[in-house]
Amino acid sequence: MNLRKIGNTVLLAICDAEILGKTLREGKIVFHVKEEFYKGARVSIEEAIAVIENSTIVNMIGKNVVQRAIEKGYVHPEAVLNVEGTPHAQIVKV
Numbered sequence: 001m002n003l004r005k006i007g008n009t010v011l012l013a014i015c016d017a018e019i020l021g022k023t024l025r026e027g028k029i030v031f032h033v034k035e036e037f038y039k040g041a042r043v044s045i046e047e048a049i050a051v052i053e054n055s056t057i058v059n060m061i062g063k064n065v066v067q068r069a070i071e072k073g074y075v076h077p078e079a080v081l082n083v084e085g086t087p088h089a090q091i092v093k094v
Contacts (some may be wrong), residue, residue: 001013001014001040001041001042001043001047001048001051002014002037002039002040002041003040003051003055004036008056008058009056009057009064010055010056011055011056011057011058011059011063012048012051012052012055012058012059013037013038013040013055013058013059013060014038014048014051014058014059014060014061014065015033015038015061015062015065016061016062016063016064016065017042018062019033019061019062019074019086020035020038020039020046021033021034021035023037023086024070024083024084024086025083026082026083029080029081029083031061031083031084032066033061033086037059038059038061045061045064045065046068047066049065049068049069049072049074052072052074052091053092055091055093056092056093057090057091057092057093058089058090058091058092059090060075060086060088060089060090060091061076061083061087061088061089062086062087063086063093066080066088066089067087069091074091075089075091090091
C-alpha cells in the first residue's frame with residue numbers, strides 16, 4: 001500500500017504483493033505494476049481497504065484486493081478491467 005497526500009488529494013495505490021514489479025499485457029494494454037507507484041507499507045488486505053474511506057483517488061490491482069473492495073461495496077464488479085486475468089479498478093471521489 002502506498003499512500004500519498006498531494007494538497008487536498010489523498011492518493012492510495014494498492015496491489016497484491018505477488019504482482020508488484022510485474023508487467024501485465026492484454027491486447028494493446030500494457031500495465032506496469034511499478035514499485036515506484038505501488039510499493040509502500042506491506043499491510044493486510046483489510047488494512048488497505050480501510051484506508052479507501054479517507055482516500056480521494058484509489059488505484060488497485062490484484063485478485064485479492066479488488067475482490068475485497070467489491071465485497072465491501074467500494075467497487076462495482078462491472079467497473080473492473082482485467083489485464084492478463086488480473087483485475088484492476090480505480091475509484092475517484094469528487
